[in-house]
Amino acid sequence: MTQDLLYVSTRKGLMMYERNGAGWKLGDIAFRGQPVTMALPSKDGRTVFAALNLGHFGVKLHRTDDAGKTWTELQPPRFPKQPPSPKFPPDPNDPPPTPSSEPKGPSVSAIWAMAWGGPAGHVWAGTTPGGLFHTTDNGVTWRLVESLWDNPERLRWMGGGTVEPALHSISVDPRDHNRVAVAVSCGGVWRTSDSGKTWTIGSNGMINDYMPPNLQGDPVTQDPHLVVQSPSSPEVFWCQHHNGIFHCADDLKTWKRIVGAPVSSFGFAVAVHPRDGNTAWFVPADKDQTRMPVDGKIVVNRTRDGGKTFDVLRKGLPQENAYDLVWRHGLAVNRDGTLLAMGSSTGGLWVSDNEGDAWTNLSAHLPPIHAVCFA
Amino acid sequence: MAQVIFTSHLKHVAPAEPVTGTGGTVGEVLADVFTRYPAVRGYVLDDQDRLRLHVAIFVDDLHVRRDALSHPMTPTSELHVLQALSGG
Numbered sequence: 001m002t003q004d005l006l007y008v009s010t011r012k013g014l015m016m017y018e019r020n021g022a023g024w025k026l027g028d029i030a031f032r033g034q035p036v037t038m039a040l041p042s043k044d045g046r047t048v049f050a051a052l053n054l055g056h057f058g059v060k061l062h063r064t065d066d067a068g069k070t071w072t073e074l075q076p077p078r079f080p081k082q083p084p085s086p087k088f089p090p091d092p093n094d095p096p097p098t099p100s101s102e103p104k105g106p107s108v109s110a111i112w113a114m115a116w117g118g119p120a121g122h123v124w125a126g127t128t129p130g131g132l133f134h135t136t137d138n139g140v141t142w143r144l145v146e147s148l149w150d151n152p153e154r155l156r157w158m159g160g161g162t163v164e165p166a167l168h169s170i171s172v173d174p175r176d177h178n179r180v181a182v183a184v185s186c187g188g189v190w191r192t193s194d195s196g197k198t199w200t201i202g203s204n205g206m207i208n209d210y211m212p213p214n215l216q217g218d219p220v221t222q223d224p225h226l227v228v229q230s231p232s233s234p235e236v237f238w239c240q241h242h243n244g245i246f247h248c249a250d251d252l253k254t255w256k257r258i259v260g261a262p263v264s265s266f267g268f269a270v271a272v273h274p275r276d277g278n279t280a281w282f283v284p285a286d287k288d289q290t291r292m293p294v295d296g297k298i299v300v301n302r303t304r305d306g307g308k309t310f311d312v313l314r315k316g317l318p319q320e321n322a323y324d325l326v327w328r329h330g331l332a333v334n335r336d337g338t339l340l341a342m343g344s345s346t347g348g349l350w351v352s353d354n355e356g357d358a359w360t361n362l363s364a365h366l367p368p369i370h371a372v373c374f375a
Numbered sequence: 376m377a378q379v380i381f382t383s384h385l386k387h388v389a390p391a392e393p394v395t396g397t398g399g400t401v402g403e404v405l406a407d408v409f410t411r412y413p414a415v416r417g418y419v420l421d422d423q424d425r426l427r428l429h430v431a432i433f434v435d436d437l438h439v440r441r442d443a444l445s446h447p448m449t450p451t452s453e454l455h456v457l458q459a460l461s462g463g
Contacts, residue, residue, distance in 0.1 A: 057418035058427055087424075089405065090442075105423040
């Protein structure tokens with residue numbers, strides 16, 4: 001029997017769940033007590049990247065090649081030093097720094113996305129502030145994708161939930177690994193077809209209702225909370241946006257807002273069925289001012305027809321006094337669409353083995369859950 | 376030579392016992408220590424080699440808040456690298 005592996009990135013460590021037929025159980029906990037923002041497992045679970053965001057000591061990156069028995073700390077993605085850049089150590093003969101001479105270059109403050117890049121050892125990583133990084137040696141060395149960072153339109157990006165723009169979505173096209181789409185809060189969707197050499201905007205049709213009227217349709221300042229690409233119909237993308245659910249069926253040329261989603265169209269997470277681009281799941285939350293379940297009831301919205309209709313799934317989920325928010329990486333589907341997992345801001349963890357019809361609670365007492373994913 | 380003491384929170388990358396470093400400033404002394412303990416560098420400095428926002432430097436019991444890396448050191452100075460409580 002194959003083993004199902006579920007990685008739960010939490011404020012207090014990476015919780016590794018496994019199912020062997022006898023049900024799910026919590027196996028090892030890596031980085032106990034440390035905030036883990038993201039995990040990226042290989043298909044067999046032997047290699048796993050874990051991104052940490054230590055409160056005092058910055059962003060760290062680790063990799064295991066033996067399914068979590070041992071971890072190696074890697075040099076995390078780093079922005080190149082930019083002028084005015086300080087000497088280290090400072091030259092005592094230099095004049096003391098002034099506000100205008102203080103270094104203002106960027107520094108990675110979180111890893112918000114990771115994706116396998118096709119060839120062995122190739123991985124993409126997205127960061128705050130708005131950086132995309134690439135490695136071709138399994139994370140030993142990382143290169144800033146300067147073509148996106150240096151795009152003049154990037155200067156119009158804004159923070160969204162974070163002070164600085166956050167690159168949180170990376171979709172590597174199953175037809176061609178050189179085609180990669182990324183999404184940024186608040187910087188819209190961007191697409192490269194040449195492995196990061198050149199970029200085009202891919203968020204036409206999205207609408208930010210909160211912007212001044214003339215800027216609501218500006219593709220460069222959209223706030224897509226998460227964007228996913230259909231593995232089976234790669235021209236199809238789904239987006240849980242700050243202002244609703246958006247659907248794209250033409251390979252990032254145009255997006256259309258889906259109206260009529262029940263409960264709420266606000267939320268952060270989205271997952272698409274790996275074998276059916278018309279099937280996607282969302283976790284609605286009350287409007288952006290409150291960000292908690294509507295009426296204290298946790299539900300999942302599922303469409304099977306490309307957003308025309310939705311099922312509201314609630315079996316096994318708390319239906320009173322719930323304050324769980326599912327953050328953007330808190331919902332995941334496995335590689336064949338037979339398993340879903342969902343983790344919340346207040347430490348609730350659920351799985352479903354029937355496409356969301358019913359959910360099983362694995363824990364109600366985990367630390368805040370940043371991300372869930374299957375091997 | 377100046378004494379450098381790292382918080383026990385960094386024990387997996389930094390020396391557990393006080394170490395010595397040479398230099399006329401905090402930055403120079405740390406640079407000297409980092410040559411022997413390179414893994415600790417990224418925990419203390421950010422991508423631009425600035426002192427991380429939530430790392431606190433004390434020199435001879437003085438909390439050095441501004442231009443910490445340029446702060447002068449003497450051969451008998453004692454430098455503590457701590458986590459600032461601002462970081463949670």
